[in-house]
Amino acid sequence: MAKLINPEILLEINHLYKRFENMSAPALNDVSLKLHKQEVLVVLGPSGCGKSTLLRCMNGLEHIQSGEIKLNGGIITKEGTDWREIRQNVGMVFQNYELFPHMTVLENVMLGPIRAQKRAKKEAKEAAEILLERVGLLEKKSAYPRQLSGGQKQRVAIVRALIMRPELMLFDEVTAALDPEMVREVLDVMLGLAKSGMTMAIVTHEISFARSVADRIIFMDAGEIVEENEPHQFFTQPSTERARKFLNIFEFD
Ligand SMILES: Nc1ncnc2c1ncn2[C@@H]1O[C@H](COP(=O)(O)OP(=O)(O)O)[C@@H](O)[C@H]1O
Ligand SMILES: [Mg+2]
Numbered sequence: 001m002a003k004l005i006n007p008e009i010l011l012e013i014n015h016l017y018k019r020f021e022n023m024s025a026p027a028l029n030d031v032s033l034k035l036h037k038q039e040v041l042v043v044l045g046p047s048g049c050g051k052s053t054l055l056r057c058m059n060g061l062e063h064i065q066s067g068e069i070k071l072n073g074g075i076i077t078k079e080g081t082d083w084r085e086i087r088q089n090v091g092m093v094f095q096n097y098e099l100f101p102h103m104t105v106l107e108n109v110m111l112g113p114i115r116a117q118k119r120a121k122k123e124a125k126e127a128a129e130i131l132l133e134r135v136g137l138l139e140k141k142s143a144y145p146r147q148l149s150g151g152q153k154q155r156v157a158i159v160r161a162l163i164m165r166p167e168l169m170l171f172d173e174v175t176a177a178l179d180p181e182m183v184r185e186v187l188d189v190m191l192g193l194a195k196s197g198m199t200m201a202i203v204t205h206e207i208s209f210a211r212s213v214a215d216r217i218i219f220m221d222a223g224e225i226v227e228e229n230e231p232h233q234f235f236t237q238p239s240t241e242r243a244r245k246f247l248n249i250f251e252f253d
Pocket of ligand 2: 051052053172173
């Protein structure tokens with residue numbers, strides 16, 4: 001079942017340290033990891049352990065105190081990095097992704113490629129329609145965000161990131177705010193992306209989804225990576241007591 005892992009490293013994090021002002025403990029403490037091309041990494045851990053901060057560091061939404069992040073071998077955590085450019089290559093979807101309310105689905109999706117990438121309107125429209133079709137939302141292209149369900153909005157948010165042709169996609173609890181019946185449709189889009197070979201880092205509390213999508217699991221606690229493991233091993237025989245306790249709160253089928 002395990003897919004062959006591409007030996008090429010897309011993202012490398014070395015000894016990342018991040019402390020928010022006014023916080024006594026660091027949000028990230030000596031975090032190091034490698035993400036290979038086409039690999040799906042799932043980050044698990046209790047609330048407040050630093051999962052969101054880690055993802056946000058990967059596309060420059062947080063300032064770090066020390067350590068480094070490399071993308072395709074180049075250090076991006078340094079002066080002069082064009083984060084706008086990096087963010088086109090590293091797409092991110094959040095729990096509450098705000099679409100522009102006064103724009104249709106199609107307009108929301110076409111904005112990035114036209115404005116930031118100076119792509120031709122016709123090409124952007126074609127690309128948008130192909131991606132909307134892929135997530136089952138082509139018939140909603142002229143709808144406004146208020147006319148969509150939460151699950152549909154999240155699928156549009158994913159398309160908005162994908163149309164920039166990112167090499168890496170970050171997902172931070174994208175289903176956490178959804179009604180249960182809409183969770184599946186969003187997870188299925190993510191599974192499809194993983195199958196298509198997209199490199200992904202995913203924070204989720206959907207444990208059975210994590211188990212099915214992940215090539216590798218990172219378990220964090222209090223700003224540190226406590227365990228890094230292959231999914232089957234992690235879910236059946238975690239090697240740390242803290243991971244065991246964490247998994248105990250979930251029910252398995
Ligand atoms: N903007 C912020 N200012 C101050 N502290 C923050 C900020 N964002 C997160 N933190 C703190 O950093 C730690 C890690 O938070 P976070 O990365 O959001 O955790 P998680 O996503 O795992 O729940 C927590 O202690 C949180 O309170
Ligand atoms: Mg979080």
